[in-house]
Amino acid sequence: MDTVTRPRILVVGAGFAGVECVRRLERKLAPDEADVTLVTPVSYQLYLPLLPQVASGVLTPQSIALSLRRSRRYRTRILPGGAIGVDLKAKVCVVRTITDKIVNEPYDYIVLAPGSVTRTFDIPGLTEHAFGMKTLAEAAYIRDHVISQLDLADASDDPAERAARLQFVVVGGGYAGTETAACLQRLTHAAVRRYPRLDPGLIRWHLIDIAPKLMPELGEKLGRSAQEILRRRGIDVSLGVSIEKAGAEEVTFTDGRVVPTHTLIWTAGVVASPLIATLGAETVRGRLAVDPELTVPGQDGVFALGDSAAVPDLAKGQEGAICPPTAQHASRQGKRVAENVIATLRGEPLQPYRHKDLGLVVDLGGKDAVSKPLGIELRGMAAQAVARGYHWSALRTGVAKARVMTNWTLNALAGDDFVRTGFQARKPARLKDFEFTDSYLTPEQVRARAEGGVNSP
Ligand SMILES: Cc1cc2nc3c(=O)[nH]c(=O)nc-3n(C[C@H](O)[C@H](O)[C@H](O)COP(=O)(O)OP(=O)(O)OC[C@H]3O[C@@H](n4cnc5c(N)ncnc54)[C@H](O)[C@@H]3O)c2cc1C
Numbered sequence: 001m002d003t004v005t006r007p008r009i010l011v012v013g014a015g016f017a018g019v020e021c022v023r024r025l026e027r028k029l030a031p032d033e034a035d036v037t038l039v040t041p042v043s044y045q046l047y048l049p050l051l052p053q054v055a056s057g058v059l060t061p062q063s064i065a066l067s068l069r070r071s072r073r074y075r076t077r078i079l080p081g082g083a084i085g086v087d088l089k090a091k092v093c094v095v096r097t098i099t100d101k102i103v104n105e106p107y108d109y110i111v112l113a114p115g116s117v118t119r120t121f122d123i124p125g126l127t128e129h130a131f132g133m134k135t136l137a138e139a140a141y142i143r144d145h146v147i148s149q150l151d152l153a154d155a156s157d158d159p160a161e162r163a164a165r166l167q168f169v170v171v172g173g174g175y176a177g178t179e180t181a182a183c184l185q186r187l188t189h190a191a192v193r194r195y196p197r198l199d200p201g202l203i204r205w206h207l208i209d210i211a212p213k214l215m216p217e218l219g220e221k222l223g224r225s226a227q228e229i230l231r232r233r234g235i236d237v238s239l240g241v242s243i244e245k246a247g248a249e250e251v252t253f254t255d256g257r258v259v260p261t262h263t264l265i266w267t268a269g270v271v272a273s274p275l276i277a278t279l280g281a282e283t284v285r286g287r288l289a290v291d292p293e294l295t296v297p298g299q300d301g302v303f304a305l306g307d308s309a310a311v312p313d314l315a316k317g318q319e320g321a322i323c324p325p326t327a328q329h330a331s332r333q334g335k336r337v338a339e340n341v342i343a344t345l346r347g348e349p350l351q352p353y354r355h356k357d358l359g360l361v362v363d364l365g366g367k368d369a370v371s372k373p374l375g376i377e378l379r380g381m382a383a384q385a386v387a388r389g390y391h392w393s394a395l396r397t398g399v400a401k402a403r404v405m406t407n408w409t410l411n412a413l414a415g416d417d418f419v420r421t422g423f424q425a426r427k428p429a430r431l432k433d434f435e436f437t438d439s440y441l442t443p444e445q446v447r448a449r450a451e452g453g454v455n456s457p
Contacts, residue, residue, distance in 0.1 A: 007034045007345060010093055010107035012083045012275070014040035014068055015048075016327045017306030018113035019396070020334025021341075026073040028342055036075065037105065039095055041082045041436075043068050046136055049327055049391055050404070052176070054139040056183035056365065057418070058411045061140050063403035066396050079105065083114065084439055085278040085446030088299050092450035096439060104450060109301040109341055112288065113334070116270035116307035116325060117435045125246035127431045130171075130266035133180050134435065140421075141429045142265065146184055147191065147420040149262060153202075154195045164260035166202040169251050171243055172267035173209030175362050178226065180265060181207040182364035185235050191418045205235045206259060209268070210242040217324075217360050218370060222377045226362060226370045233368070242268075266431060270325055272308040280443040284310035284322060292352035294337045301344070303337050305353075306330035315356040327394070328358060361387035 009025065011018050018038065025036050044065035053059040068078060081097035093105045118132040131145070132138050146168070153165035168188070170181040185205045192200045207214075207230065213223055214230075214237065230237055243264075244252040250260045272287045281296060282289040287310035288296060294311060296302040305311060307325040311333060323329040332355045340350040361371040361383070369384035370377075378386055388408065395401050441449065 006032060007108045008106065009034050009036045009109045009111065009341060010105060011036065011038045011111040011113065012086075012093065013113035013115055013273075013306070013308075014038055014042070014045050015113060015115045015306060016045070016330035017115070017334040017337070018111070019045045019066075019068070020331045021111055021113065021305075021338045022076050023071070024335050024338035025341065026071070026075055028338065029345075031075065034109075034345060035077070037077045037079055037107075038068070039079045039081060039083050039093065039105065040068065041080070041098065043078070043080070045396065047391070047395060047400070048134075051133060051136070051139045052179040052183040053363070054136065055133065055142045055146075055180060056187040057143055057416045058183065058365070059404060059407045061136050063400060063407050065136055066400050070397055070399065082436065082439065083275055085441035085443075085449065086110065086112070086275070087446050087450035088279055088281065088296075088302055090447075090450040091301070094441060094446055094449050102449070104452075107301075109344065110303070111337055111341065112275070112302070112304040112308060113306045113330075113337075114273035114275045114308050115330075116272055117274065117437055118266065118431060119269040119271045120266070120431060121268075123243050123245060126243065126266065129246040129248060129251075130264045130431045131429070132431045132435065133176055133265060133267050134270075137429075140423075142184070143187075144420050144422065145263065146187060147418055150188065150191055150195055150198065150418075151420065154197050160260070162198070163202055164249060165262055166198070167204045167206070167259055167261040168263040168265070169206045169208070169259055169261050170265045170267065171208055172269065173207060173211060173214040173237075173239065174267065174269065175215055175360065177207065177209070177265075177267035178214055178230070179363055179365075180267060181205055181235055182230060182233070182368065184265075185233055186365040187416065187418075189233070190416060194418060203234075206238065207235050208238040208241045208243075208253065210240065210254075212239050214239070215360070215362065218362070218372055219377070222370050222372055222379075225379050226364070229364055229368050229370070270307060274437050274440040276304075276308050278441055278443055278446050287322070292354075293340055293350040294333060294353055295340070295350070303341060305333035305337050309333075311353060314352060314354040323355075324357075326357075329355060331394075361390050363387040363391075 047064040050064045081095045085094040149165040153162045276288045288304045311323045313321040313323045336353045359372040369387045371383035371386045
C-alpha cells in the first residue's frame with residue numbers, strides 16, 4: 001500500500017476549465033509530486049457550444065460528451081459527485097456522491113471550476129414551466145418535447161390546441177438563445193413536411209430579449225445580419241421584451257401579448273454555481289473574486305476560474321473589467337491555473353492570466369451563420385465554415401472529432417429522422433429539475449460538517 005503523503009490537489013468541476021487544468025497537471029507533475037482528485041457529477045466533459053445542435057438532432061448527445069476516462073495518463077482519481085460546500089479554513093470540501101452519501105474531502109490545494117447555472121428571475125411560473133439549455137439531459141429532453149408537440153398537434157382536431165402546440169418561445173438573445181431558436185426552428189421547418197395534416201404556416205418561433213440588441217458582441221452590422229437571417233426564416237424577434245408570467249399553456253410577454261404555447265425555453269444568462277456562495281468569500285456579481293493569478297485573495301491554496309470566477313481581463317486594459325463567461329476563456333484559464341498550482345508547489349513565482357478574445361462564432365443551422373474571428377466580419381458559408389472549423393478543432397479527443405464530423409455529414413446528406421425517444425416522457429423536466437441548485441449547504445452547515453471530522457455522517 002502507498003503510505004507516502006503527497007500534497008493533495010482537488011479540482012472541482014470537469015468542464016472546460018477543470019478538464020484543461022487536470023490534463024495539464026497530469027502532463028507536467030512528476031508522479032510523486034502531488035495527488036490529483038477531480039470531483040464531478042458526470043463522467044464526461046460537455047462541449048456546451050454544440051448543445052443547440054443536440055437539441056435540434058444534428059448531433060447525437062454522445063458526440064459532445066467527451067469521456068474523462070479517455071486519457072493517456074490515468075493518474076487522476078475521479079470522485080463521482082458534486083461539491084456542496086467548501087470550508088476554506090479547515091481545507092475540507094463536502095461532497096455529495098452520486099449515491100447520495102455525504103463525504104468530507106480534505107485537500108491542500110483546491111481549484112474551483114464548477115461553472116455556472118441558468119440565471120432565473122422572480123417571474124411567476126418560470127421555474128415550473130420553462131426549459132433550460134445548459135445540460136445534455138435538457139437538450140435531449142427539449143428535442144423530444146419539440147417533436148412531441150408536432151405529433152400532438154397532428155393528432156388533435158382542436159384548432160386552438162394545434163395552434164398552441166406549434167408556437168415556441170425562446171427567451172435570451174445571446175448566442176445560446178439565438179442558436180437554440182435558429183436550430184430548433186430549422187428542425188420544425190424540416191419536420192413539418194412529414195406531417196401532411198399540419199399547416200406549416202401555424203409554426204411560429206418567438207425569440208425575445210429585454211436588451212435592445214441581439215448578441216451585442218457582434219457589433220452593429222453583423223448583429224443586424226443575424227437578425228435579418230432569423231426574420232427571413234420566420235422567427236419573430238422581439239427586443240426590449242421579457243416574460244411577465246409563464247403557465248403550462250401560455251406565456252405572457254411584458255408588452256402585454258399572451259402567446260398560447262407549451263414550449264418556453266429560457267436562456268437569459270448564467271450565474272456562478274451556488275457552490276461559490278457556500279465559501280463566504282468576496283464575490284463580484286456572484287462570481288468569486290480572484291486576482292490575475294487566479295488565486296483567491298487572503299486564502300491559502302485556493303484557485304478559481306471559468307464561469308464561477310470573476311477573473312480580471314488584463315487584455316482589455318480597462319479598470320475593473322472581468323473576463324466574460326466563455327469556453328474560450330475557461331479553457332485557457334485552466335492551463336494557467338495548472339501552471340500556477342505547480343509553481344506554488346515548487347515555490348516559483350505565479351504568472352497572471354491574460355488572453356485577447358479571439359471573437360465569436362454563431363451557427364444558425366444549415367448554411368446560415370455569422371462569425372467575427374479576430375474582428376473580421378463573416379456571413380453565410382464562410383462564417384459557417386469558420387464556426388464549425390473552430391468547434392471541431394476545439395473538441396478535445398479524436399473520437400469526439402470523428403463522431404461530430406460523421407454526424408454533420410450524415411445530417412447534411414440524409415437529413416433528420418425526427419425520432420422522439422420517449423425516454424423522459426413521464427418525468428417532470430423543467431428548469432428546476434435539472435441543475436440541482438437546491439442541494440447546496442449554507443456556510444454554517446459547511447463549517448459544522450467540516451469540524452465534525454472526515455466523513456462524519
Ligand atoms: C448553449 C450554450 C452555448 C455556448 N456557446 C459558446 C460559444 O460558442 N463559445 C464560447 O466560448 N462559450 C460558449 N458558451 C459558454 C461556455 O460553454 C462556458 O463559458 C464554459 O462552459 C465555462 O466553462 P467552465 O469550465 O467554467 O464551466 P462548465 O463547462 O459549465 O463546467 C462546469 C463543470 O462543473 C460541474 N459542476 C457543477 N457544479 C458542480 C459541483 N457542485 N461539484 C462538482 N462539479 C460541478 C458541471 O457538471 C460541469 O461539468 C456556451 C454556453 C451554452 C450554455
